[in-house]
Amino acid sequence: MRAPAVVLVTFAVLAGCTTAKPDPVTLTVLASSELADLGPVLADLRRDTGVELKLDPRGTVRASEELAAGVDHDLAWPATNRYLRLTGADVPLSTSIMVSPLVLGVKVGKADALRDASWADVASRAAAGELRFGMADPRVSGSGMAALIGVATAAAGTGAALRAEDVTCDKLQGFLTGRVFGASGAAEVGEEYVKRQDEVDAVVAYESTVLSLNASGQLREPLRVVYPRDGIVLSDYPLMLLKPDKRAAYDRVVDWLRTPAAQRSIMERTHRRPVDPQVERGAALREPIGTGLYFPGTREVVDTLLAAYDRAGRPGRVVFVLDHSTSMAGARIAGLREAFATLSRAGGFDRFRVGETVVLVRFAGTVMEERSVVVRGGADLEALAVALETAELADDGTAIWSALDHAYRVVGDGTVVLMTDGENNAGMSADEFLAAWPRPSARTYAIRFGEADPVELDRVARATGGRVVDAGSGSLLEAVKEIRGCR
Template identity: 55%
Template sequence: MADPRHTDSGLAALVGVATAAAGTGSALRPEDVSCERLRGFFTGHLLAEDSPPALADGFVRRQGELDALVTYESELLALNAGGRLREPLQIVHPEDGMVLADYPLLLLDPAKRASYDRLVAWLKSGPVQKKIMERTLRRPVDPAVPRIESLRPPIGNALYFPDRQEVLDRLLADYGKAEGAPPARVFFVLDFSTSMAGERIAALRATFAGLSGADDSRSGKFLRFHRGESFTVIRFAGRVLDERTITYRTQADLDLLRQAVAADDFGEDTAVWSALDHAYGRAAELVRDSPRQGASVVLMTDGENNAGTGLDAFLDRYRALPEAARAVHTYTVRYGDADPRELDRAARATGGRMADATAQSLLNAFKETRGCTE
């Protein structure tokens, strides 16, 4: 798609994707904008230009490596008709709807009202609308004008454009952060104490399967793992049991990620805060070596801390970290008999939040953690 900071078509595309991700069916509000929900879209965005024609030219040059093009319908139809493509594009009208572009004619001098009205009437007349449609491949404003074959498919719902500037500011800020930045790293700190054996570990494994693509719900499509993301899975009990880092490039990488939680070696005790401290040690190394790479920590436990360091000691160590490492937020997932007060306190102290899996499914709780990494 074209660069949304410089083009209306790019901004319309960004608003459309964000509206579909929010799933509200109404105009976007600031709280509806989640860069994590858009991260998969940003990850797959390989071509940006400062105008629709330049975007079309860029696609023609790279058509062997690009899979899709998001732009005005008229631009797509013109490409298909222009003879520059090896094979025609299949035009897709999003089921969720899309932002419609119009071209208003404004009257600047009230003294010219009569001339203005005559011009508008001429432009909206049937013969002129037909010529505009045939020459520019844009849909006529008058629904009574018969469509040419390529414009007969219905366009579906028209999406609301945001009516608040702060929404657009946040969308464009998220786009700017994602442009050229390395994909994010998520540190999963997972409780593998003996109390997790049985139904609880089965639910955890089903959660990772859902985030790997098995969840076909609307939110699942936007919040699943994205190509390019890196994951460090830290399993713990009374100590750290295992640590694996995987970058998702192919299906085989997702299989490795699921294998990381398929292990059956559980341990006695639950050293929650020692495991989280270990994760922050790894996060500190990451932000030191790759300052632009976003990162977050997801801590899931089903019990209270009964080994290793305490929460107060962890927070003291956290406050002593370099500023960049302290910008890594922790999202805690309360499961089973875990202490909600401690988990909420740890999340808030690190800039994250707690998701409660005792009041919803573990999968939905993990979806809540798919928040924006700074």
């Protein structure tokens, strides 16, 4: 009896035994800064595989630039390799480990208004001062850049990846009006939110950051995750091998990280979505996340977005020069009033925004009224919405050049938008105007209805870098939207 037992035990032990534990290895990793939250997972990794990952934290956009220039790390673990690919660098061996979408974490009390929101809804609320948020600096952080790309792609509305020519006009300013504070990375924006939670309504960050904030016990009001329904940017955290001679250890790490147990542990500790579909998800991570966004294919697009980001918060000024001669009666004046109501109350990416100064110059044979509204909040927007409702028309001619002359005197460093349906038959002549303003500096757009003759207008507009937009074929609102944000 005893002998067979010994044999059995020996067999069982031998059958169960695996290859000897490999030697301990330490790998340096240039990693996205929010991955600090993987600490306990990496401790388990080290225990099970003998591989220690030493994370060197960096924002993903910054890390991608460093990677393109060349670094001395063994591995890299950014939130995405898309920015690295935009630099034109050849992407090294990469394996996606986990996923988190870029979202808005909105205070529960404010979230109902944003249920099923699109990026345009978000931008519109931000422009009106109704949604104030923190977001990470897009120069450094992948989450910040993802937000800009989401907003800009939705604003371009082409249904395709953003191209450089789609971002010639800046449609980001409405959204960026809501940005109260920045931070150097996805994790830092969460920390900053905890400190400043009473000042703002939301945080723009990864889903994992928002869920982790909710679980941290540090919030006075919990956040609800809002997935912009028309453009989700996913981060898939690829682990990349930079030093080919570390491949054996790299493979060990990847194998381990993709085991169901590790995937579950990542999900439970960091609220990122497992890439392994077999791993059952917690309730919060089962939410369907909507339509994915086509990601831009050129570096140029990103540079344009960063330039727009740098302009954020500058006090914009726009002078509308509005023809109120009697020929505007009927559908034209109604269209004009409707356009102002829309831009004040709901205009999505093109809405009048907090911080902007809107000057209305009404004219017929002479300038009849100049009214300036500095937008500070809802009351000012409402004033703009109804500003033209009772404005009367006059039948003393159409003094286009005199009105434009007036606008140039008050425009400062802003933009002029002229709307007219007639030919100049009062006040200054085109020649007089051009003599007075040989080199007009204010970017000028003209929106033309019906019979207005655009030849000279076009000349002036082009000289300033602007152009004439024809509202004859479409709606006035569309024409205004076409040039909003162009400067």
